[in-house]
Amino acid sequence: MTITKPSLRRKELVSVAARLFKENSFDRTTVRLxxxxxxxxxxxxxxxxxxKEEILFAVxxxxxxxxxxxxxxxLKNNTGIEERLFAIIYGHLRTLHGQEKNAHTVSITEWKSLSEESKKKLIKIRDDYEAYWQQxxxxxxxAGILKGNPQLLRLFILGSLNWTVQWFQAEKKLSIKQLADESYLSFTHQAVPAK
Amino acid sequence: MTITKPSLRRKELVSVAARLFKENSFDRTTVRLxxxxxxxxxxxxxxxxxxKEEILFAVxxxxxxxxxxxxxxxLKNNTGIEERLFAIIYGHLRTLHGQEKNAHTVSITEWKSLSEESKKKLIKIRDDYEAYWQQxxxxxxxAGILKGNPQLLRLFILGSLNWTVQWFQAEKKLSIKQLADESYLSFTHQAVPAK
Amino acid sequence: MTITKPSLRRKELVSVAARLFKENSFDRTTVRLxxxxxxxxxxxxxxxxxxKEEILFAVxxxxxxxxxxxxxxxLKNNTGIEERLFAIIYGHLRTLHGQEKNAHTVSITEWKSLSEESKKKLIKIRDDYEAYWQQxxxxxxxAGILKGNPQLLRLFILGSLNWTVQWFQAEKKLSIKQLADESYLSFTHQAVPAK
Amino acid sequence: MTITKPSLRRKELVSVAARLFKENSFDRTTVRLxxxxxxxxxxxxxxxxxxKEEILFAVxxxxxxxxxxxxxxxLKNNTGIEERLFAIIYGHLRTLHGQEKNAHTVSITEWKSLSEESKKKLIKIRDDYEAYWQQxxxxxxxAGILKGNPQLLRLFILGSLNWTVQWFQAEKKLSIKQLADESYLSFTHQAVPAK
DNA sequence: CATGAATGAGGTTTCATTCAT
DNA sequence: CATGAATGAAACCTCATTCAT
Structure with a gap:
């Protein structure tokens, strides 16, 4: 499934690159830096x-x-629709703000910096991801938990979650879990189901 | 309120710059281009x-x-809370996707490219804007139309609207009005009030 | 007829480039040099x-x-076949070894360094040149002055003349005129006709 | 006579290098390639x-x-002057265009890429070679077969033969033997003597 | 105001070469 | 011997900016 061949050193470099691309943007991260x-x-x-682009690709x-x-x-671990909805919201936010957050963040903020060719190679993973969400x-x-056109709802919800990379700083005032709770509430008008 | 002094030529330049910064990003728009x-x-x-930064500033x-x-x-033209909420959603989306859309789009996508000094000069307008939203x-x-923490709601809603610049193409399948309707519905769970 | 647009400065640069490309080869002439x-x-x-390639192209x-x-x-100035044959030999050698010799020399030694695209653009001039020779x-x-297959003769004679760039140093022992005389004699077995 | 000590692997490398240096030139053949x-x-x-230069030296x-x-x-196998002249023309062309042609070709096209020191070490072989030709x-x-100054004749003839590397493709239209025949005819004005 | 020429700093990339394993 | 990783020097080129005209 993975397109490029890993390697210990490479993984390390990708991880550092992810951090720098997040901090400075791809264009402003020089190869020297x-x-x-x-x-x-x-x-x-x-x-x-x-x-340089292959580094971005890898990230x-x-x-x-x-x-x-x-x-x-x-989704494997949750069955009820309410649990499932909350689970993917929380999962999405964890990959954006938890440990090893940089790569996912960069994948949404720097998609535009990829070459067309690279986009083509990666679009399948993105499409898969969105398909899970859509479902x-x-x-x-x-089930009546969300209201509106499902396609647009996916875009609105993911947009609202993605945008958190612009302002959310984990654990400053709010934990990721609390952020997920609030997001769930905003869209569903009901509290997150207790486990 | 305006900080820099306009001029016919300047206005034209700012307008073209806005378009190019939106299309290619600030970093990838060369002065020559x-x-x-x-x-x-x-x-x-x-x-x-x-x-170059002064151009971005102006945009x-x-x-x-x-x-x-x-x-x-x-807000001057609408009084009922439902009408007011819809009005700012629709207004926001119009400045993002209507005519002369580029400048507002750039203001959200390239804020990070401003110098700290420039951000300081402009933050007041942004704060004003957000204050209207918050209110x-x-x-x-x-009024029970939205659910959740108001501060976070502002961030979620604006994030969801701002993210539309990543995917929405006016009039391809959906008008801006329809987009606003759907957004309103997603967050309020009720249809837009008839005028 | 000229493909690129001249300019005073440009001409100067092309002339210097021609000298350097001849002295060091294209690959070994750095842009800094x-x-x-x-x-x-x-x-x-x-x-x-x-x-850099455009400079080579211009040269x-x-x-x-x-x-x-x-x-x-x-060819405009000479009519008899013996005079004409000598005239193009002498002309070829003058552009290779006389004043402003560098550009013609580079055109034969660095043809291989051009991109395929550039070769395509220039091949017409080369073909014209060879057509005059062939005629x-x-x-x-x-007329019985040369012996053998005319196409091959053209290649042998031009090859022999072009190869002089590897060893001939004008005016050290031999003038260009004398070189032309000797070349004419080698291929025709008869002396250059007196004017 | 050989200056460097061969070795199985080395011989192979030199042979491959010869091919690549001929195809791409020395400068454009990277060590990685x-x-x-x-x-x-x-x-x-x-x-x-x-x-890298030692590889070129070996080639x-x-x-x-x-x-x-x-x-x-x-020259050992031929005695009459006509036979001898033809024999070295043909021999020269065979080493340029026959099997294992690359090394001789590179020795004429890349001599300029050798260091001065290397040239000094190899000049003796070249001088020997030219001495045979001169004789x-x-x-x-x-014998009246060729006309002109003998030193220059050597340069003209070898130049004309060497230049064939720029255009001759063995067996496309012409065999090496035919090429030698035609070359002999061009310079002597008489056909190659029958064996 | 506008231009064309030049600058200088710095960008990405190439490549022969070294060396520990 | 062979390798993979690293180096360092230098290559080509980009680009915001300056300035005389």
Whole structure:
């Protein structure tokens, strides 16, 4: 399923790159900066990646993969529609704000910086991810928990969650769990079901 | 209120810049590209703006100003809470997707590219804008139309609307009005009040 | 006829480039070297040429054009077949070893360094040049001055002349005129006709 | 006579290098490319050669040696001056276009890429080679088969033969034997003597 | 005001080479 | 011997900015 071949060093570099791309944006993260943050000289990066864009590709692939695996797991573990809806909201927010958050964040903020070719290669993972969401939202609409056109609901909800990367700082005032609770409440008008 | 002094040529430049910054991002819009899109040579831009960032500043200032004026107008024209909530949603979406949409879009997508100094100068307009929103949302929560923490609701709703710049293409399948209707429904669980 | 638009500065740069490309080869002439030989900083070259290859293109275009004009002139001024054959030999050698020799020399030594696209654009001038040669050689064979297959004769003679760039140093022991005389004698087995 | 000590692996590498240097030029053949063409990783090449130039040195040495041995053999086997002249022309063309052609070709096209030191080490073989040629040409001029200054004749003839690497493709339209026949005819004005 | 030429800093990338394993 | 990782120097090129005309 994974498109590129991992490697210990590579994984390390991807992780550092994810952090820098999140902090400074892809365009403003120079190869030199990236290298020095990993203890390398700039030329050495190209031993691991063919060009700067391949680094972004690897980060985004990692981010998408992680988020996909997270909600797949969540959906396996939850059955009631209310639990399922909450689970994917919480899962999404955890991959955006929890540990190893950078890759998923970059995958949503820097998608536009990928080449068309790269987008084509990654779109399948994104589509899969959205399909899981759509299914849960369809069910939630059927169950009367959400109101409105299911396609647009998916876009509104995911948009509202994605936008949290602009303002949410984990644990400053609010935990990720609380953020998820509030988000669930806003869209469903009902509290998160107790476990 | 406006910080910089307009001028015929300048206005034109700001408008073209807004379009290019939206299409390619600020970082990827070169001064040369911008100049040639306005029929100038790159050196000439610096007769109008002290540096590239000042152009971004002007665009964002314009975008913020426009959106502020729009909702001020909307709120002046609407009294019932339901009408008022819908009016600012619709107003926000119109400045993002209607005519002269670029400046507001850039003001949300490129805020991070401003210098700290510029952010400081513009934050007041943004704060004003958010204060209007907060007030309406507070009222809506009091009236039972929205559920949840009002501060977070503002962030969720605006996030969901802002994110539409990632996917919405006016008039392809949906009009801006329809988009606003659906957004209103998603958050309130009730249809937009007839006028 | 000329494909690229000249300009005083450009011409100067092309002339210096021709010299350096001849002395060091294209690959070994760095952009910095070229810039410093023209009193510029390396970035400034790209104000005049879009990339390094365009400089080579301009040099080779210039060299081909010059050599074409030279033999056209020679053929206009000479009528007898012996005179005509000698005239193009001498003309070819003058553009290779006389003043402003560098461009023609580079056009034969660095043709391989052009992109396929550039070759396509320039091949017409080369073909024209060779057509003039072929015509004179055809006549010379008919007249019994040269022996053998005319197409191959053209390749042998031009090859022998082109190869002089590897060893001939004008005026060290031999003038260009003497070189031409000797070349004519080698292929025709008869002395150059007196004027 | 051979300056460097061969070895099975080395010979293979030199042969592959010769091909690549001919196809792409020395400067454009990267060590990585060379390594991968021989099933090695780039670092490994440096177990066999001290640096990239030493590879070129080995190729050129090989090419010069081969061509020298070829014409020595030819001259041993032929006695009449006409036969001898044809024999070295044919021998030269065979080492340029026959099997194992690459090394001799590179020795003429990439001589300029050698360091001064390397040139000094190899010049003796080249001088030997040219001396054989000069001797045959001197005899041919004495015998009236060729016309002109013998030194220049050597340069013209070898130049014309060497230039064939720019255009001749063995067996496309012409065999190497036919090419040699035609070359002999061009310079001597008489057909190749029957054996 | 507008331009064309130039700058200088810095960007990404290439590549021969080294070296510990 | 071979490898993979790293280096460092230098390559080409970009781009915001300046400035004389």
């Amino acid at each position: 990236l290298a020095s943050a990993t203890g390398l000289k700039s030329g050495s990066l190209f031993h691991h990646f063919k060009d 985004i692939e990692d981010g998408l993969q992680r988020s996909l695996e997270t909600i797949q797991q969540e 849960v939202i369809d069910e939630a609409v059927d | 911008l100049a040639s899109a306005t029929g100038l040579k790159s050196g000439s831009l610096f007769h109008h703006f002290k540096d 964002i200032e314009d975008g913020l100003q426009r959106s502020l004026e729009t909702i001020q107008q909307e 309406v949302i507070d009222e809506a929560v009091d | 070229l810039a410093s030989a023209t009193g510029l900083k390396s970035g400034s070259l790209f104000h005049h040429f879009k990339d 080779i275009e210039d060299g081909l054009q010059r050599s074409l004009e030279t033999i056209q002139q020679e 004179v050689i055809d006549e010379a064979v008919d | 060379l390594a991968s063409a021989t099933g090695l990783k780039s670092g490994s090449l440096f177990h066999h050669f001290k640096d 050129i040495e090989d090419g010069l040696q081969r061509s020298l041995e070829t014409i020595q053999q030819e 045959v040409i001197d005899e041919a001029v004495d």
